[in-house]
Amino acid sequence: MAATPEGRTPAGGQGAGDGLRSGGEQAHAASEPLIGAGVERAAAGGNAATASSRAVHKAGSAAAALPPAKGDSDLRGETPDDMEAPEGSLLVVRKLKKYFPIRKGFFNSHVGDVKAVDGVSFFLGRGETLGLVGESGCGKSTTGRAILRLIEPTSGEASFDGRDILAMDKTELRKMRRRVQIVFQDPYSSLNPRMTISDMLREVLSIHGIATGQKAKDRIAELLRVVGLRPEHAVRYPHEFSGGQRQRLGIARALAVEPELIVCDEPVSALDVSVQAQVINLMQDLQDQLGLSYLFIAHDLSVVEHMANRVAVMYLGRIVELADSKELYRNPLMPYTQALLSAVPIPDPRIKRERIMLQGDVPSPANPPSGCPFHPRCYHPLKDQDCANIVPPLADKGGGHFAACIKVPLGAGYNGRPPGSLPILDPTPPRVAM
Ligand SMILES: Nc1ncnc2c1ncn2[C@@H]1O[C@H](COP(=O)(O)OP(=O)(O)OP(=O)(O)O)[C@@H](O)[C@H]1O
Ligand code: SF4
Ligand SMILES: [Mg+2]
Secondary structure, X not given: OOOOOOOOOOOOOOOOOOOOOOOOOOOOOOOOXXXXXXXXXXXXXXXXXXXXXXXXXXXXXXXXXXXXXXXXXXXXOOOOOOOOOOOOEEEEEXXXXXXXXXXXXXOOEEEEEEEEEXXXXXXXXXXXXXXXXXXXXXXXXXXHHHHHOOOOOOEEEEEEOOEEHHHOOHHHHHHHHHHEEEEOOOHHHHOOOOOOHHHHHHHHHHHOOOOXXXXXXXXXXXXXXXXXXXXXXXXXXXXXXXXXXXXXXXXXXXXXXXXXXXXEEOOOOOOOHXXXXXXXXXXXXXXXXXXXEEEEEEOOHHHHHOOOOEEEEXXXXXXXXXXXXXXXXHOOOOHHHHHHHHOOOOOOOOOOOEEEOOOXXXXXXXXXXXXXXXHHHOOOOOOOXXXXXXXXXXXXXXXXXXXXXXXXXXXXXXXXXXXXXXXXXXXXXXXXXX
8 A cells, every 4th residue: 555654644643654544444546646645744732734734735736535534634725825816806815814912901911812814815806796604703894894904904915906905005095995895784883873865975976086066966866766765865864764775875875986896794684584685686786787896794694695606604713615605505515614504594394404503602713722713613523633733724625615624525626526416524413403
């Protein structure tokens, strides 16, 4: 058996050196590429992150997927950290971090950091919608705000239309903010209660030098019509609108400056389901008409299902899965995504979905777990010591389906398997009927 000295396990002790899987299972054939072959072992408790990134580079093009077995870990696959941005990318974000310092005591000493965003990388194309989903506190809003520099990122890269956002001075930032707008979850808090809608929109148009006088009046009437309101609404104050109408006003204000990208931070989360659908339809119509790109933040996968071209799932400040939305919903690779998806209701009373109930709470971003941040709650049957030691790279598991799980082999993504075949993972988590 042509085994590397490390055997089949890049980081675990099991099976090392004998070319056999830890469960005693015979590996397929000596000529087959080994899962994790050539990957350096991360010293237990050592710098696993460094070892894993080295491993990704070394893994090269070996693309064959073997069924996973106990003791195997697969760190292969390109990551968005290292790959070239696809042509036509409007927004490129790499290794973005935002740490909020924790200060304590009389001297206000720096005693730690809340790692709200911890190395996020993704690309967003023109006219594309990227959904960013995850539980409360996972860092979605912080990611959106750091990209717009509403808060200063700690490190990383972000560029818009080829321009480095983090290097922009005030004038350049102002210019960029005309092209990139944000819509918040609670439009009421972002609308000035003492200004009529007309005054508010007129101010935006004037600050950005877009229109004044009669031209501004015509533009305001047009904007209100575009978002499904009436021109006579312009004389009203924000409190004179319903929640759904206020969100339409938030969208009108964003559209006033003719942006190319809108960061939508949970724009429909506070609305009734029927109103949510209206606002989402409006946003999709606007995208079709104006060629807008959206970074659409939501905590619920069902909201982005029909809206997003691609979906990124965040957990504890990191993207743990990123794929074309159809692929993600059909073939979720990460146990965390599978659990989130199991909570999405199916609009067919004849179909019952079994809900995966995750055990334990989300750990604190001030003290994240070692290795895979999901490992204390993970129910994957192959979870082992590697999971606590290695920070899983967000690796392309095939066909542009990225997943940060070392127990998902290269080739598990869409292109690696015939469509319609069962996911490679067959987890047996605790389930309850819904
Ligand atoms: N200004 C701040 N100072 C310290 N910690 C912060 C600050 N802003 C956010 N955080 C922390 O950063 C983490 C990420 O927060 P963020 O608001 O980005 O989460 P989120 O995913 O948008 O959550 P939600 O779905 O509830 O809006 C949280 O733990 C939060 O407490
Ligand atoms: S998701 Fe689970 S199985 Fe995958 S690396 Fe993390 S702990 Fe391990
Ligand atoms: Mg938020």
